[in-house]
Amino acid sequence: MNEDNSNGFALFLGCTIPLRYPFIESASRKVLNALNIKIKDLPFGCCPDPNGVQSFHDDTWILLAARNLCIAEEENLDILTLCNGCYETLKVANFKLQNNKEVRNKINKILAEMGKEYRGIIRVRHILQLLYELRDKISNMVVRPLFDYRFATHYGCHLLRPFEILQTDNPEHPIILDELVQVLNGTIVPYLKKGMCCGAGLYSIDYNTSLEIIREKMVEVNRTKADAMVVTCPTCFRQYESGQFLVRKNVGEYYGKNGKGIPIVYYTELLAFALNYNMSDEFKQHHVKLPFP
């Protein structure tokens, strides 16, 4: 295990970011490059989804997660995730496999058939944790400070829970994303229901309730007249970015300036912009136009 990560990380993109929101990947690669963090791309499969796959068959859930962990172990690299779901699945599976010999032996028996063995020698980290540790360095690198902008932050459930295993931040009152926005000189707006789930887990099962959950949050964010909402997960991104228009269709509520929608932005997009990268190609791929020049 290398504690200082001087060899870099295995970048775990997951499914949604590379295949649906490549601009999040692009911004994240720019940021990691600017901070001199080496990354390696590996042929990972789905993490798999902590809600859907675990609910369907939890034995397969931990098996597929173990397989991904093995792929990073073979390179002796810690995993760096960009998605809250991937983060929870891989970190929780890693924890269970490290601490439960019985489960590990059972899993390894099956993995042995494909020449793999889980050894428990790497860590799983979310990019937000890494950036938080580097916040002083980032602060000195800001070229385009975001003085003029106000942001509502949304952390997402699977970045914070289960707290006993993830230990990312205080799960009821998290601060790391707020501080990372403030490092870029952006202003944080407080709002009600900040800790509320995005409702993605219900989207394909109970569509109307999922939209109601989105609506509750959008009403509160809209009240703050924030310039954008900052997220750290592609699934939360999807819920709010396209979900606010589905809510509009359902109940006729309009959000954002002139009712044109509230821009949703993944944190590394904001960071890449502040570090003076040309982000016009990335920003063009959003449904709602971002407020930056």
Add this chain to the structure above:
Amino acid sequence: MTEHPKIILDRILSPARVCYQCSTCAGGCPVFCNNPEMNPRLIIEKLILGQVEEVLTSSYIWNCGFCLICTQRCPQGVDLAHILVDLKNLSVKRGNTPVGVLDEMKTLYLTGLTQESSKTVLNRRKKLNLPEIQYPDLSEIQKIMDVSGFNDLLKLNLRKEETSEPL
């Protein structure tokens, strides 16, 4: 890998018994606030009272979005979110998986990922100068899913979906 359903039921029930019905779980549940049919407190109460069959055959267990707020806030340490995961696992064994979840599982088995690639996105990737996607070794992933029993469950649920009468 598979456990007997009776053993799983014992595993589900014993940690639920310490629940004293304070309703902290329901108060924080984003689903319950909008769809009272899904009531985490009531699910635990029914389990304690032995109405397991009723809970298992209900569709509302699938309305849990797995946000884990209930688990985090429970003063008695009842891990409701994972109790619901166990219940859903049992519901799958009876072929009662909702269509939305089943579609995701089908994509996972066929591609090793839960999102299908589209030309539009691949073009966007090119525009952003992103590297080629490194797709996983599908045969290995499918082999895991064959050995674990995932594929059999998938087939069982797909068959049930085909034969079920439209409402």
